[in-house]
Amino acid sequence: MNSTAPLYEGKAKKVFATENAGEYIVEYKDDATAFNAQKRGEWAGKGATNNAITAHLYPLLEEAGIPTHFIAKLSDTEQRVKAVTIVPVEVIVRNVAAGSFCKRLGLEEGESLGRPVVEYCYKSDALGDPLINSDTAIALGWASEADLTRIRELALKVRDFLTPYFEARGVRLIDFKLEFGKLPSGEIVLADEISPDTCRFWDAETGERLDKDRFRRDLGGEAEAYAEMLKRVTKEV
Numbered sequence: 001m002n003s004t005a006p007l008y009e010g011k012a013k014k015v016f017a018t019e020n021a022g023e024y025i026v027e028y029k030d031d032a033t034a035f036n037a038q039k040r041g042e043w044a045g046k047g048a049t050n051n052a053i054t055a056h057l058y059p060l061l062e063e064a065g066i067p068t069h070f071i072a073k074l075s076d077t078e079q080r081v082k083a084v085t086i087v088p089v090e091v092i093v094r095n096v097a098a099g100s101f102c103k104r105l106g107l108e109e110g111e112s113l114g115r116p117v118v119e120y121c122y123k124s125d126a127l128g129d130p131l132i133n134s135d136t137a138i139a140l141g142w143a144s145e146a147d148l149t150r151i152r153e154l155a156l157k158v159r160d161f162l163t164p165y166f167e168a169r170g171v172r173l174i175d176f177k178l179e180f181g182k183l184p185s186g187e188i189v190l191a192d193e194i195s196p197d198t199c200r201f202w203d204a205e206t207g208e209r210l211d212k213d214r215f216r217r218d219l220g221g222e223a224e225a226y227a228e229m230l231k232r233v234t235k236e237v
């Protein structure tokens with residue numbers, strides 16, 4: 001556990017500086033929030049589960065040609081990462097209609113999409129992460145056109161790797177959110193986490209939700225669902 005004050009504290013993670021200016025330590029917390037922190041909760045083991053899932057997936061994504069900030073898992077709840085400047089644009093990739101996409105467009109959850117949909121949101125707690133388009137991000141200086149082209153390319157590459165990876169483990173990857181960072185060299189890398197907090201996972205056979213919608217929608221069984229996802233993610237097939 002770190003004793004110094006975090007550089008940044010988010011809803012589910014803290015980021016600490018290290019003795020090495022090029023590296024941070026990320027600590028995953030047990031806190032859960034939804035609807036822009038209007039709903040709050042926590043359960044024991046959530047941070048450790050999300051840390052373990054992310055620490056398992058990021059090296060596999062690296063092997064698949066996606067550069068990431070991940071260096072190593074340090075403990076149950078901590079990982080060492082490369083220090084990046086986070087691009088304040090959250091990237092959502094959708095395989096299947098669900099969540100805010102259905103609300104916005106009047107669709108039934110579960111409708112397959114003809115092709116993956118990439119959406120951008122402005123990363124702002126104060127504004128509730130509003131949907132934007134790439135012109136907005138470029139005009140307001142949040143990312144360059146070249147950065148966004150690369151971010152979209154990497155986001156779709158993550159989708160192309162993860163969708164069959166989860167399918168082989170009995171899970172439909174419905175949608176997910178990514179964040180990207182910039183290294184001092186200017187290189188864009190995948191940052192943040194990939195976990196049941198940031199993805200929708202539906203059991204391929206039963207349709208059971210194995211993600212944060214259990215918490216958001218008061219379905220119960222969130223700890224069990226997250227533990228099940230850790231089992232599936234780390235399963236050799």
Ligand code: C5P
Nearest residue numbers: 098099100101175176177197198199200
């Ligand atoms: O709510 P919505 O349907 O837009 O969410 C799409 C995907 O992005 C879901 O997998 C959700 O968990 C994730 N997401 C997230 N953080 C946000 C908004 C959405 O991880 N701030």
